Amino acid sequence: MSADNVVAIGVNWRKLAGKTILYLAVAGLACFILVPVYFLFMLSFMPKAEAYTWPLSLYPHHVTLENYRFFLLINPKILPSIVRSVEVALVTIAIALSIGGMAGYAFARFRFRGRNALKLSVLFVRMYPAVALTIPMAVMFMRFGMYDTPFPIALALNYGVGNIGLTIWITASIFMGISVEMEEQAMVLGMSRVGAFLHITLPLAAPGLAAAAIYTFIGAWNETVIATIMTQSNPTLAAVTYHTVADAAGSIHLQSAGGAFMAFPALIFAFFIKRYIIQMWGGVRI
Amino acid sequence: MPTLIYYIVFWAVPAFSGIKLAFTGPNGFTLQYFRDVFSDPYFYQAIWVTFIFLAVSVTAEFLLALAVALLINTNFRGSSLFLFIALIPMVLPEISYGAMWATGYTYHGWINSILVHMGVMSAQHPMMWLAFGKTARWIGLLVLAEAWRGLPSVMIILLAGLQGISKEYGEAARLFGANRFQTLHKITLPLLKPSIQTALILRAIGAVQIFVIVTVIFGYRNLPTLVEETVYYFTQLHQRELGAAYALVIAAIIVTLTVIYLWLSGSFREGREENVG
Numbered sequence: 431m432s433a434d435n436v437v438a439i440g441v442n443w444r445k446l447a448g449k450t451i452l453y454l455a456v457a458g459l460a461c462f463i464l465v466p467v468y469f470l471f472m473l474s475f476m477p478k479a480e481a482y483t484w485p486l487s488l489y490p491h492h493v494t495l496e497n498y499r500f501f502l503l504i505n506p507k508i509l510p511s512i513v514r515s516v517e518v519a520l521v522t523i524a525i526a527l528s529i530g531g532m533a534g535y536a537f538a539r540f541r542f543r544g545r546n547a548l549k550l551s552v553l554f555v556r557m558y559p560a561v562a563l564t565i566p567m568a569v570m571f572m573r574f575g576m577y578d579t580p581f582p583i584a585l586a587l588n589y590g591v592g593n594i595g596l597t598i599w600i601t602a603s604i605f606m607g608i609s610v611e612m613e614e615q616a617m618v619l620g621m622s623r624v625g626a627f628l629h630i631t632l633p634l635a636a637p638g639l640a641a642a643a644i645y646t647f648i649g650a651w652n653e654t655v656i657a658t659i660m661t662q663s664n665p666t667l668a669a670v671t672y673h674t675v676a677d678a679a680g681s682i683h684l685q686s687a688g689g690a691f692m693a694f695p696a697l698i699f700a701f702f703i704k705r706y707i708i709q710m711w712g713g714v715r716i
Numbered sequence: 717m718p719t720l721i722y723y724i725v726f727w728a729v730p731a732f733s734g735i736k737l738a739f740t741g742p743n744g745f746t747l748q749y750f751r752d753v754f755s756d757p758y759f760y761q762a763i764w765v766t767f768i769f770l771a772v773s774v775t776a777e778f779l780l781a782l783a784v785a786l787l788i789n790t791n792f793r794g795s796s797l798f799l800f801i802a803l804i805p806m807v808l809p810e811i812s813y814g815a816m817w818a819t820g821y822t823y824h825g826w827i828n829s830i831l832v833h834m835g836v837m838s839a840q841h842p843m844m845w846l847a848f849g850k851t852a853r854w855i856g857l858l859v860l861a862e863a864w865r866g867l868p869s870v871m872i873i874l875l876a877g878l879q880g881i882s883k884e885y886g887e888a889a890r891l892f893g894a895n896r897f898q899t900l901h902k903i904t905l906p907l908l909k910p911s912i913q914t915a916l917i918l919r920a921i922g923a924v925q926i927f928v929i930v931t932v933i934f935g936y937r938n939l940p941t942l943v944e945e946t947v948y949y950f951t952q953l954h955q956r957e958l959g960a961a962y963a964l965v966i967a968a969i970i971v972t973l974t975v976i977y978l979w980l981s982g983s984f985r986e987g988r989e990e991n992v993g
Contacts, residue, residue, distance in 0.1 A: 455787050456794075459867070460801050466864060467804060469826040470816040485839055486829035529722050548720065550978070555727050557974040559925055561946050562967035563727065565960050566734030568950075591727050652809035654928050655943065659950060668811060675815050676932045682819045689815025693808055700807035704800055707807070708872060 473682055474498070474690035481683045497687035504684070507663075507670050514582055515667040519650035521586035523643045526593035527601075531639070533594070534601025535627070539610065556595040564588060564659045571660075578662045585660045589653065593646050600645070600710065604638035605631065641706040644699050652696055668692065734967075737960040749961040759962075762940040765855065769941070770923040773859045773866070777919060778912075780863070781870035786900070789878045802868035814932030817861040821845040821933060846934070854939050861929055866922065870915045877911025878904070910981060917977040921970055942966050 473481055474497055476490040481497075502508055536542065537549075571577040571584040578584075608631055616626040657669035665673075671688045678684045700707065739745055753759050788795070805813070820827040823842060831837035845857060881904065889899045905912075927943040936948055943966060950959030 452787055452792060455784055456792070456798055459784055459871075460798060463801055463805060463864065463868065465830075466816045466820060467808075469820065470812060473819060473826070482824070484824045484829075484842075485832040486824070486826055488830070488833060525722075551720075551723065553978070554974065555723055557921060557970060558727070558731070559921075559943075559963070559966045559970045561925070561943055562734060562963040562970075563730055565946070565950055565956070565963045566737050567726070567730040569737060569956055569960075570730055570733055587726055590722065594722060648807055652807075654810050655925075655947065658947060668809060671811050672814075672928065672932075675811055675818070676935070679818065679935060680822050682822065682825065685815040685819050689809075689812035693812040696807050696809055696812075697804065700803060701800075704803055707803055708799055 470686055470693070471690050473686035476683070478683050481686075497683045498691060501674070501684055501687040501691060505670060505674060507665060508667065508674075511665050511667045511670045514580075514664065515651055518582045518586050518589065518666055519647045521583065522589040522593055522650045523646045525586065525590035526597040526646050527639060527643060529590070530594040530597025531601045534598045535605050535631075537598065537602040538605035552595045552598055555591060560592070560656050561659070563591065564656045568660050578660070578664050580664050582661065582664065582666065585657060585666065586650075588656055588660060589650050593649065596649075597642055597646065600642045601635070601639065604635050604642075607638075608634050638706070641703040644703050645707065645710070648696050648699050652692075731967075734960050734963060737957055740957075749957045752958055753961045753965065756945075758937065758940045758945055762942050762945045765851070765939060766924060766926070766941045769855055769858055769862075769926065770920060772855065773862050773923050774916060774919045776859060777863050777866045777870050778916060781867050781874055781915070782912075784867075785871050785874040785878055786904075789875065799872070802872060805865045805868050806872075808865075810928040811932070813861070813865055814929045817857075817864075817929065818933045821857055848938070851939070854934060857933070858926070858930065858939070861933070862923070862926065865929075866919050870919060873911050873915040873918075874908065877908045881907045913977060913981055917973060920973055924966065924969055924973070942969075 472490055473486075475493045475495070476487075477492050477494045477496065480487060480491060533548075533552075537545070567584070567588055568577060576584045612630050612634075613623075613626040616630050617623060621629065652668060653666075654668045654672050657666045658672060661669050671692055675685050675688045678688075739747070739749075788798070819825050823844060823846070827845070828837060828842040832839050832842070837843065845853070847853075885903050885907065886899050889903050894902065925943050926941055927947065930939055930941050930944050936944065936952065942962065946959050946962040946966065949955045949962060
C-alpha cells in the first residue's frame with residue numbers, strides 16, 4: 431500500500447514540475463512579446479513631459495492624444511497618405527482575389543497540364559526578393575509615366591504579384607473544403623458550371639474569401655520597402671511614417687505615436703481573422 | 717491562365733528588365749555596375765553583416781522555437797490566448813516594430829528604464845546600447861529585435877508540424893524502450909523535417925532582406941545590410957543601375973536558397989500533390 435502511494439506521489443511531482451516548466455516557458459515568451467508592445471502603446475499616450483523624464487515611469491500618469499496630433503500634422507503628406515494606403519490595399523485585394531481566386535479554384539478542381547510547373551512558378555515568384563522586382567519595375571513605370579502617381583496603381587500592381595501566390599494557396603484550400611458533389615448536383619439540376627459556382631460554391635466560400643481579403647489588406651497596409659522605392663511625393667502611410675520614424679531617432683513621443691498609429695488597423699483586422707491566420711501559418715508549405 | 721499572364725507582365729518582364737538594366741551602360745553591354753558594386757567597401761560590410769546576422773538569428777530563433785514548441789505541444793489552459801499573443805508580431809507593421817525597439821534601445825529608452833526600476837542598472841550610468849563602433853553589439857541587438865518578430869512564426873509552423881505527428885509513433889518507440897531523447901532524435905525530428913525546412917527557409921529569406929528595422933534603429937549606412945544598401949543607392953543617391961546590380965546580387969542569394977530548399981523538399985519531382993502554392 432505504501433509503495434503504491436510513493437509511486438503515485440512521485441508521478442504527481444513529476445507532472446507538477448512539467449506543468450510548472452510549461453507555464454514558465456509560456457509566460458516568459460508571452461512577456462517577451464507583450465512588453466515591447468505595451469511600451470509602444472503606453473509611450474504613444476504619454477504626455478511629452480513624462481516621456482522625457484528619466485527613468486521612464488512604467489505607466490502613464492496622464493493620458494493624452496497630443497502625440498498622435500503631432501505625428502499626423504508634422505508632415506502635410508500624412509493625411510492624404512492614409513487615403514492612398516486604403517486605395518492601394520483595395521486595388522490589391524481586387525487583383526489578388528480575382529486572378530488568384532480563379533487559379534485557386536482551378537488548382538482545387540481540375541488536373542491540368544503544367545499544374546506542377548505553375549505551382550513551382552507561384553512559389554518561385556513568392557520567394558523572389560521584393561527589391562529585385564521593384565527597382566526595375568519602378569524604372570519601367572517611370573518610362574510609362576505611371577511612377578509615383580496620386581492614384582497608386584503602380585504600387586497595387588506590384589503588390590498584386592506577391593499577393594496572387596498567397597491568395598491562390600488560401601483559396602485553393604477553401605475550395606477544396608467545399609465538396610465538388612454539390613456543384614455536380616446543381617449542374618445535374620440544370621445549372622451551368624458558372625451558375626453552380628456563383629450560386630453554390632461562392633456563398634459557401636465567402637467567409638474564407640473575406641479572411642483572405644483582410645489578410646491582403648493587412649499586408650498592403652504594412653508594406654514598407656516596396657512603397658519606399660515606388661513612391662516619392664505621393665507616398666502611402668507606411669512609406670511616409672517610415673521616413674518620419676527613421677528620421678526621428680531619440681524622439682520617443684513621435685516614434686511611438688507613428689508606430690502605434692500604423693499598428694491599430696493591423697491589430698484590429700488581425701483580431702477578426704486570427705483563427706485563419708493561425709491555420710494558414712500552421713499549414714504553410716510556402 | 718490569367719495568373720500566368722499577370723506573372724509574365726508584372727513579374728517576368730520587370731525581372732528581366734532588371735537584369736538588362738544592371739548590365740546596360742550608356743554604350744551597350746557593360747559590367748561596370750557590378751565592378752562598382754564589388755569595389756564598394758560598403759558592399760563587403762553589408763555582405764558580412766547580413767550573413768552573420770542570418771546565421772546567428774536563424775539558429776537562435778530555430779532552437780528556441782523548437783524548444784518552446786516541444787514544450788507546449790499539448791493543449792494547456794489558455795493555449796488559444798497564447799496563440800493570439802504569438803500572432804501579434806506576425807501582423808504588426810514593420811515600422812511599429814522598428815519604433816518599438818528604437819524607443820527601447822535609445823539612451824533614455826524603456827529598456828534602460830526597466831533595468832533601472834528592477835535595480836539592475838544605476839540611473840546615473842545607463843547603458844549606451846547604440847554607442848558607435850560596437851558592430852558585434854549592434855548585431856546582437858538586431859538579433860534580439862528580430863527574434864521578437866521571427867520566433868512566434870517559427871514556433872507556430874513547428875507546432876502545426878508536431879500536431880500532425882501521430883502520438884502513437886512516440887508511444888510505440890517508448891514501448892520498445894526508447895528514452896525521451898531517443899524518441900525526439902529518431903522519431904519526432906525526422907517526421908518534423910518538412911516543417912523545419914519550411915520554417916528555416918522562410919526565416920533565412922526574411923533575414924537576408926532585413927531592412928526597415930536596421931534603418932529605423934541605426935540609420936542609413938551605420939550598419940549596412942544588402943537591402944539597405946540597395947534602397948540607399950536607388951532612393952538617396954539616385955543611382956538606379958547600381959541599385960539594380962545590388963538587387964540582382966540579393967536575388968542570386970535568395971534564388972540559391974530557394975532552389976536548395978525546393979531540391980531538399982522534393983518539389984521538383986513531378987506529380988507529388990500536397991498543398992498548393
